[in-house]
Amino acid sequence: MDHKRITFLLALIWAVVAVLPLFFGGTNFIMHILIMCLIWSVVASCWDLIMGFAGIFSFGQVAFFVTGSYASAIISAQFGIPPIFAVFIAGGITAAIGILVGLPCLKLKGAYIALVTFAVHMILEPVLKGDIGRALGTGGSRGLLTIEPMHIFGYTFTTASPVPYFYLMLLVAVICSAIILVVIRSHWGTAFLALKDSQEFATCLGVSAFKYKLMVFALTSFLTGMMGGFYAHYVGMLSTRMLGIDLFVTLMVILVIGGVGKFPGAVIGAFITIAANELLSPLGPYRPITMGALVVILVLLLPDGVVGLFERLFSRKQHGITH
Amino acid sequence: MVIEIADVIISGLINGSVYALMAVGLTLIYGVSKAFNFAYGSFYSLGGYIAFLLFSLSFINNYFVVFLLAVPILLVFGYFVEKALVAPLRKRDDWEIKVMMITLGLALFLDNSFQVIFGSRMKSLPPFLEGGFEAGDFYLSHQDVGIFFLSIGGILLFRWFLNNTRTGMSVRAVAQNPAGAQIVGIPKEFVFAATFAISTVMVGMGGILLAQKYFITPMGGWDILVKAWVITAFGGMGSIKGGLYAAFIVGMLEAFVGWYFGMTWTLIVLFAVLLTTLAVRPQGLLGKWG
Amino acid sequence: MIELVDVNAFYQDFHVLKNVSLAVEKGQIAVMLGPNGHGKSTVLKSICGLVEKVSGVILFEGDTITGLGSEKLVDMGITYIAENRELFPQMSVLENLKLGAYSRSARAFEKENLEKVFDLFPRLRDRRSQLASTMSGGEARMLAIARGLMSNARFLAMDEPSLGLQPNLRDEVARIIKQINDQGITLLVVEQNIPQITELADTLYVLEEGSISFAGSKEDALGNDHLKEIFLGM
Numbered sequence: 001m002d003h004k005r006i007t008f009l010l011a012l013i014w015a016v017v018a019v020l021p022l023f024f025g026g027t028n029f030i031m032h033i034l035i036m037c038l039i040w041s042v043v044a045s046c047w048d049l050i051m052g053f054a055g056i057f058s059f060g061q062v063a064f065f066v067t068g069s070y071a072s073a074i075i076s077a078q079f080g081i082p083p084i085f086a087v088f089i090a091g092g093i094t095a096a097i098g099i100l101v102g103l104p105c106l107k108l109k110g111a112y113i114a115l116v117t118f119a120v121h122m123i124l125e126p127v128l129k130g131d132i133g134r135a136l137g138t139g140g141s142r143g144l145l146t147i148e149p150m151h152i153f154g155y156t157f158t159t160a161s162p163v164p165y166f167y168l169m170l171l172v173a174v175i176c177s178a179i180i181l182v183v184i185r186s187h188w189g190t191a192f193l194a195l196k197d198s199q200e201f202a203t204c205l206g207v208s209a210f211k212y213k214l215m216v217f218a219l220t221s222f223l224t225g226m227m228g229g230f231y232a233h234y235v236g237m238l239s240t241r242m243l244g245i246d247l248f249v250t251l252m253v254i255l256v257i258g259g260v261g262k263f264p265g266a267v268i269g270a271f272i273t274i275a276a277n278e279l280l281s282p283l284g285p286y287r288p289i290t291m292g293a294l295v296v297i298l299v300l301l302l303p304d305g306v307v308g309l310f311e312r313l314f315s316r317k318q319h320g321i322t323h
Numbered sequence: 324m325v326i327e328i329a330d331v332i333i334s335g336l337i338n339g340s341v342y343a344l345m346a347v348g349l350t351l352i353y354g355v356s357k358a359f360n361f362a363y364g365s366f367y368s369l370g371g372y373i374a375f376l377l378f379s380l381s382f383i384n385n386y387f388v389v390f391l392l393a394v395p396i397l398l399v400f401g402y403f404v405e406k407a408l409v410a411p412l413r414k415r416d417d418w419e420i421k422v423m424m425i426t427l428g429l430a431l432f433l434d435n436s437f438q439v440i441f442g443s444r445m446k447s448l449p450p451f452l453e454g455g456f457e458a459g460d461f462y463l464s465h466q467d468v469g470i471f472f473l474s475i476g477g478i479l480l481f482r483w484f485l486n487n488t489r490t491g492m493s494v495r496a497v498a499q500n501p502a503g504a505q506i507v508g509i510p511k512e513f514v515f516a517a518t519f520a521i522s523t524v525m526v527g528m529g530g531i532l533l534a535q536k537y538f539i540t541p542m543g544g545w546d547i548l549v550k551a552w553v554i555t556a557f558g559g560m561g562s563i564k565g566g567l568y569a570a571f572i573v574g575m576l577e578a579f580v581g582w583y584f585g586m587t588w589t590l591i592v593l594f595a596v597l598l599t600t601l602a603v604r605p606q607g608l609l610g611k612w613g
Numbered sequence: 614m615i616e617l618v619d620v621n622a623f624y625q626d627f628h629v630l631k632n633v634s635l636a637v638e639k640g641q642i643a644v645m646l647g648p649n650g651h652g653k654s655t656v657l658k659s660i661c662g663l664v665e666k667v668s669g670v671i672l673f674e675g676d677t678i679t680g681l682g683s684e685k686l687v688d689m690g691i692t693y694i695a696e697n698r699e700l701f702p703q704m705s706v707l708e709n710l711k712l713g714a715y716s717r718s719a720r721a722f723e724k725e726n727l728e729k730v731f732d733l734f735p736r737l738r739d740r741r742s743q744l745a746s747t748m749s750g751g752e753a754r755m756l757a758i759a760r761g762l763m764s765n766a767r768f769l770a771m772d773e774p775s776l777g778l779q780p781n782l783r784d785e786v787a788r789i790i791k792q793i794n795d796q797g798i799t800l801l802v803v804e805q806n807i808p809q810i811t812e813l814a815d816t817l818y819v820l821e822e823g824s825i826s827f828a829g830s831k832e833d834a835l836g837n838d839h840l841k842e843i844f845l846g847m
Contacts, residue, residue: 295428
């Protein structure tokens with residue numbers, strides 16, 4: 001999809017989302033879901049950026065999210081820093097960790113990168129639960145139960161009236177997605193595509209693989225960590241259960257539905273997936289089974305997700321007109 | 324103290340042998356078709372549950388029959404999964420990511436189906452050999468010895484298959500040069516499906532062999548996937564010899580770290596070793612690029 | 614024996630072969646010349662089922678074989694010998710040869726063909742246990758041809774068999790091509806302009822920009838000025 005279309009689609013999506021509270025503002029439950037959609041749309045877009053565009057099989061997204069959420073919570077609790085600043089600092093810390101993780105991955109290929117980043121995910125749980133974690137203030141296996149809610153200029157965002165937080169998150173999501181869009185449209189984006197297609201050739205042309213790979217690690221982990229912070233100060237509590245396989249799978253489903261490398265597919269995917277998740281909850285224990293089966297069917301039938309489907313429909317229409 | 328260390332070494336060897344079986348399966352698929360099977364852990368549990376089901380049939384009460392039935396079931400299942408889920412994706416772009424996604428969906432489906440069908444309580448299988456060797460305080464169960472020899476036997480059988488059968492040679496051919504294999508008229512699609520099926524048998528057998536010691540749980544496969552993955556990467560993806568060495572090294576390392584520092588440290592140490600190795604040799608111990 | 618009628622071939626969206634028509638009579642040697650990158654290999658690969666997007670008609674002894682995969686074609690006696698050789702590096706010479714006889718129709722003749730091949734290439738017999746990756750360029754080229762012969766082929770599509778070889782080895786390649794042809798095998802050889810090989814041709818084709826720009830005998834070629842321009846010293 002060309003850049004103009006992507007921008008248009010993104011603007012359209014946000015415009016639609018922005019008016020949703022007019023219909024659902026009265027139902028806290030739905031607003032809560034929409035806030036989660038906004039948070040996950042950014043996280044998923046970051047994953048799409050690093051995996052779908054830069055071609056790096058990073059499986060550390062959830063780990064970065066959890067790192068950011070814990071970091072923000074701890075910073076605001078232990079250093080008295082207001083949450084609105086804590087989330088950015090948390091983003092920075094996560095970015096630093098992202099670079100540390102990215103460094104060994106520079107020389108690795110494909111599945112090896114997936115393994116190393118997944119390793120970070122696997123190690124995080126014992127670290128957070130264990131002695132190191134407790135010393136840092138993670139609350140060990142109990143987790144953190146009282147996290148300072150977000151407040152700006154004296155106004156406190158609570159879960160009791162979620163609409164304001166929704167708009168805050170919408171603003172954040174729009175900015176983050178704009179950043180990602182700018183990256184894709186810039187020479188970064190071209191460099192990523194070149195690297196993804198053929199690293200050797202691109203490197204010959206002077207594209208510094210190392211620099212761009214590290215940058216994409218830094219950017220995606222910063223944004224993801226920051227969203228983790230926003231999550232923490234909204235939900236008010238954290239536990240290492242977030243590191244279970246569920247969140248990881250949800251992110252993956254979002255990309256399957258939205259389409260990998262088809263920004264802003266991840267945004268559309270987030271809304272559809274989280275909504276579907278809720279709709280299917282009456283199924284109880286059968287829900288994950290259904291999700292699993294859906295993923296299998298969708299990957300086979302809709303290989304490029306919803307966005308890919310639109311693309312195919314549009315291109316057919318175009319051919320119809322010109323012939 | 325000596326006995327403790329002996330126990331640790333034996334535990335390392337036995338686990339290592341089963342890990343070897345499973346690691347070879349994973350490296351096989353990757354080496355031949357560059358696919359990554361995220362449902363590998365679920366196939367491990369599948370093996371255990373199949374054995375459990377077979378045992379619950381009153382007329383089956385010995386392992387020989389269970390193995391005899393489980394192997395073809397796993398073989399056919401693996402073959403079918405490859406043909407239906409993996410093969411159609413090969414022509415698409417980003418197919419490696421898509422294969423990961425579809426196998427992840429499959430893992431989700433299987434694991435939760437196990438949960439619904441069998442419940443989340445651990446299931447156990449009866450040991451296939453009773454009793455053991457005793458020498459003072461030292462005890463080595465016949466079961467453990469049996470597991471070791473069965474695993475090694477499985478690997479040797481596989482090696483014989485690779486070197487001495489036509490299909491085995493075609494597998495090696497596709498792994499070494501897919502273009503050459505096509506030129507010579509080897510049906511690549513069949514080889515992909517066959518290797519997937521074989522790897523399913525290997526990891527499923529691992530599930531049966533270890534079921535008596537470590538029990539069968541719906542989500543237990545994830546640890547196995549990660550371990551097999553670590554071992555395969557450590558040994559070099561696509562290298563069977565590498566996988567073998569790595570499996571035993573990891574088995575021993577795990578046993579010693581677990582004994583000396585506690586089980587929670589094993590994963591961290593394993594990853595640390597893996598990372599250091601990859602930093603020096605990005606392709607693993609014996610891996611080759613390409 | 615092999616006939617192409619208005620064949621078009623594509624790599625992704627790139628149109629490589631444009632309405633190519635040619636015929637190779639049974640028992641003949643046809644040689645195809647032309648500048649690099651203009652589709653010569655693609656012609657061979659299309660015949661041997663190694664190109665995905667092919668349209669038009671390809672006939673083998675009158676039967677349509679367009680779109681068939683390499684497994685079937687090798688079984689029918691049509692084999693491609695790659696310019697890159699595409700050997701199995703970690704296998705011995707003997708194993709490579711045995712794999713050449715993978716198809717069902719070739720299996721029955723494996724022992725026989727092995728002897729034939731060793732007679733044709735005595736050096737390979739000496740090195741039968743050697744790993745393919747350790748062979749020199751010339752030996753690897755011989756192994757690739759030998760492996761192709763193991764398939765009991767009746768038609769061989771050879772892609773630049775003398776590429777990268779020293780002049781004396783080129784003579785040997787030409788000699789081997791003649792010997793193979795004498796045994797009754799039809800050949801379509803793609804080459805740079807190598808006198809020893811073009812000498813052997815019963816029919817000459819020139820492929821430029823994906824289309825046949827010349828088809829005829831050696832004598833016809835000598836009288837063609839355009840060709841003389843492109844290929845000095847024909």
